[in-house]
Amino acid sequence: MLDPKxxxxxxxxxxxxxxxxxxxLDTQQLADLEEQRKALQVKTEQLQNERNARSKSIGxxxxxxEDIAPLLAEVGQLGTDLDTAKADLAAVQEQVxxxxxxxxxxxxxxxxxxxxxxxxxxxxxxxxxxxxxxxxKDHVDVAEFLNKGLDFESGVKLSGSRxxxxxxxxxxxxxALAQFMLDLHTEEHGYEEAYVPYLVNSDSLYGTGQLPKxxxxxxxxxxxxxHGYGLSLIPTAEVPLTNLARDEIFDEEQLPIKxxxxxxxxxxxxxxxGRDTRGLIRQHQxxxxxxxxxxxxxDSFETxxxxxxxxxxxxxxxxxxxxxxxxxxxxxxFGATKTYDLEVWLPAQNCYREISSxxxxxxxxxxxxxxxxxxxxxxxxxxxxxLNGSGLAVGRTLVAxxxxxxxxxxxxxxxxxxxxxxxxxTSISVK
RNA sequence: GGUGAGGUGGCUGAGCGGUCGAAAGCACUGGUCUUGAAAACCAGCAUACGUUUGUAGCGUAUCCAGGGUUCAAAUCCCUGCCUCACCGCCA
Numbered sequence: 001m002l003d004p005k006x007x008x009x010x011x012x013x014x015x016x017x018x019x020x021x022x023x024x025l026d027t028q029q030l031a032d033l034e035e036q037r038k039a040l041q042v043k044t045e046q047l048q049n050e051r052n053a054r055s056k057s058i059g060x061x062x063x064x065x066e067d068i069a070p071l072l073a074e075v076g077q078l079g080t081d082l083d084t085a086k087a088d089l090a091a092v093q094e095q096v097x098x099x100x101x102x103x104x105x106x107x108x109x110x111x112x113x114x115x116x117x118x119x120x121x122x123x124x125x126x127x128x129x130x131x132x133x134x135x136x137k138d139h140v141d142v143a144e145f146l147n148k149g150l151d152f153e154s155g156v157k158l159s160g161s162r163x164x165x166x167x168x169x170x171x172x173x174x175x176a177l178a179q180f181m182l183d184l185h186t187e188e189h190g191y192e193e194a195y196v197p198y199l200v201n202s203d204s205l206y207g208t209g210q211l212p213k214x215x216x217x218x219x220x221x222x223x224x225x226x227h228g229y230g231l232s233l234i235p236t237a238e239v240p241l242t243n244l245a246r247d248e249i250f251d252e253e254q255l256p257i258k259x260x261x262x263x264x265x266x267x268x269x270x271x272x273x274g275r276d277t278r279g280l281i282r283q284h285q286x287x288x289x290x291x292x293x294x295x296x297x298x299d300s301f302e303t304x305x306x307x308x309x310x311x312x313x314x315x316x317x318x319x320x321x322x323x324x325x326x327x328x329x330x331x332x333x334f335g336a337t338k339t340y341d342l343e344v345w346l347p348a349q350n351c352y353r354e355i356s357s358x359x360x361x362x363x364x365x366x367x368x369x370x371x372x373x374x375x376x377x378x379x380x381x382x383x384x385x386x387l388n389g390s391g392l393a394v395g396r397t398l399v400a401x402x403x404x405x406x407x408x409x410x411x412x413x414x415x416x417x418x419x420x421x422x423x424x425x426t427s428i429s430v431k
Numbered sequence: 432g433g434u435g436a437g438g439u440g441g442c443u444g445a446g447c448g449g450u451c452g453a454a455a456g457c458a459c460u461g462g463u464c465u466u467g468a469a470a471a472c473c474a475g476c477a478u479a480c481g482u483u484u485g486u487a488g489c490g491u492a493u494c495c496a497g498g499g500u501u502c503a504a505a506u507c508c509c510u511g512c513c514u515c516a517c518c519g520c521c522a
Contacts, residue, residue: 004480041481045491052491057505059449075502154504232460249441249478370479377460379486 001367002103008034015116017106020113022327025103033096040089040145047082054078066244101206102213107329108301108338120341121328122152126312127321129345130368130404138348139402140279143170145410147431161277162269162284169428173401173414174287176421178262178394181289181314185391189310191260191291196240198263202228204243205368207337210235216270219284223377233266237290238388245294245371249381255373256303257294260391262287280395281353287394296373297363300385302340308340311356311391317417320400321345335361344390344400355396358389 007014007030015025060069112121143150149170155163166174185191199221205211210218211228220229234240241259250257265288276282291310295303308324315322327339336359343352363383366372372381405413413431414422 038481041491045481048492049490051502056450058502062449072502079502143454230508 001364002106003363003367004100004402007100013104014106014205018104021104021107021332022115022330023104026099028197030096030099031192033092033099037089037092037096040085040092041344042083044085044089047078047085051075051078051082098212101368104334105332105337105361107332108360110326111332111338112326112328113330115330116328117331119328120331121326123324123326123340125321125323125372126316127319127345130347132347132406133407134408136347136403137406138279139346139399140408142402142406142412146170146412146428146429149428152279159284162282164283164379169422169425170398170402172422173418173428174398176418177397178287178289178419180317180418181391181394182260182262184314184317185260185289185291185310187369189258189313191258191310194241194244194259194261196234196237196261196263198234198266199231199245200234200239201231204239204246205229205232207243207246208365209368211241213334217268219266219268231411234263235267236388236390237261237263238292241290241292242294242365242371242386242388243369245366245384245386246369248371250294250373250384252296252373252375255294255296255384256299259292260289262289262394264288272320280399283395286396289391289394291389291391293359295385295387297382297385300360300362303385303387304338304340304358307387307389308342308358311342311358311389314392314397315342315344318397318401318415320397320404321395322355333357333359335359335364336366337362340389344396345373345404346400347403351398353396355400356390356392359387361386361388383393 002014009033011025011027015027018025054071054075058068058075061068061071067338112119114120137145140150140152147168149166149168151165151167154165155161158165182193186193202211205218215224215229218229218235219233221232221303222230240263241261244259245257264285266285269282269284272282280286291307293303293307312322312324320346322342323343325343327336327341332339339357339359341354342356342358344355345351346353364387365386371384371386373384374381401415402412405415407413407427409429411427413427414425419426
């Protein structure tokens with residue numbers, strides 16, 4: 001959510017910045033509603049003031065033993081006037097809120113203008129793209145050959161399309177990856193490990209910005225009612241981790257707060273029906289190790305560079321070639337003001353594919369969540385800044401390893417840093 | 432799931448339907464005192480929004496949340512959520 005005062009006072013500037021990310025703000029409508037809101041709010045508060053004053057004088061009169069009947073008669077119409085004013089105000093406020101909750105964050109000035117992913121800016125590449133002296137298989141075929149380690153048929157039987165069963169050494173490798181990532185972030189990058197709920201309430205989803213606009217991307221445990229959806233499955237650990245700060249006021253010295261968690265993520269993939277139907281790339285359920293930081297405003301852009309580096313470290317230690325991309329205005333997520341994507345090299349697709357997305361949300365989520373901190377000696381608390389990034393998507397990392405570490409004989413080499421997690425195993429081969 | 436108790440400011444904890452944004456204590460901040468510290472004493476100490484050039488003033492709201500009764504609700508009624516205790520069940 002944007003700063004309502006900024007939105008009000010700089011409406012045209014906001015609209016212009018939003019245009020860069022393909023969002024059209026109806027400034028006329030919003031300005032009209034704001035004007036109504038202001039008038040109604042003043043009116044309502046005046047009526048309330050009058051009612052309070054009169055009620056108070058009735059109380060005093062009664063205490064003094066005076067006859068209060070004439071005073072009561074005077075109040076007469078006030079109550080109903082107040083009720084209608086309140087109702088009118090609530091209706092307008094609801095409209096304003098509906099609009100403001102649906103406005104995405106403003107892009108930072110360092111973000112390149114562009115319409116879609118084709119306008120993203122490649123920042124760096126790392127590693128050398130491997131060459132194979134045999135015909136490369138994609139990850140599905142590599143795993144199929146390795147004792148049917150990825151079992152999509154069973155996924156369909158148990159649940160439906162976009163679900164998978166992993167077995168044997170592939171399942172273990174998947175687990176090893178998550179362990180490795182968590183250990184790296186906690187032991188070398190200073191994050192605190194967290195175990196969090198996989199079901200969250202609607203307040204949490206509003207806080208990080210999944211609701212109200214993106215409800216159809218989530219799995220809900222019950223249909224939407226006026227009280228929300230009840231509990232919903234998390235689409236990312238960003239939701240529970242970031243919402244830990246909701247309605248909190250931290251001391252300045254407590255920041256930055258750095259949290260990591262390994263969780264499954266659930267996405268309905270509504271609107272992606274034809275895309276990436278083969279393999280592990282796009283599943284309804286996948287695991288991810290998430291990084292979240294809560295920082296002081298002046299630190300957030302520097303923190304974005306660091307956090308992205310923490311995600312890059314995973315790829316580097318796994319010796320997977322990747323590139324770092326600065327997303328353009330048109331390709332960023334709803335709450336982000338600046339986002340780097342890390343894209344890993346997939347030999348079978350002969351291209352880079354997204355494996356991590358690291359974003360600075362500045363105060364966008366913090367304002368929704370009322371997540372604040374107080375500077376030493378300061379009276380007023382300030383909104384903090386929130387950042388998050390994948391460090392990394394475990395399923396897609398498994399894909400990258402299956403493809404980049406495949407051998408001519410059909411076996412799979414195990415990246416050095418994972419061998420300890422695999423009981424010393426250096427490769428996986430057919431039984 | 433059943434029964435009972437309860438949810439008040441950073442914490443503890445008062446609060447006959449009216450002058451309660453809320454006693455008191457603790458914590459915290461500033462000051463007096465002191466060579467310094469402690470103690471003592473004095474003062475201050477919630478958040479959001481609106482109005483406004485204003486971190487001033489004024490106004491409004493907030494005593495778990497949402498409804499209701501009333502001229503007036505922290506206080507009464509209903510619903511929900513949560514906490515605690517005991518019972519049942521369970522990994």
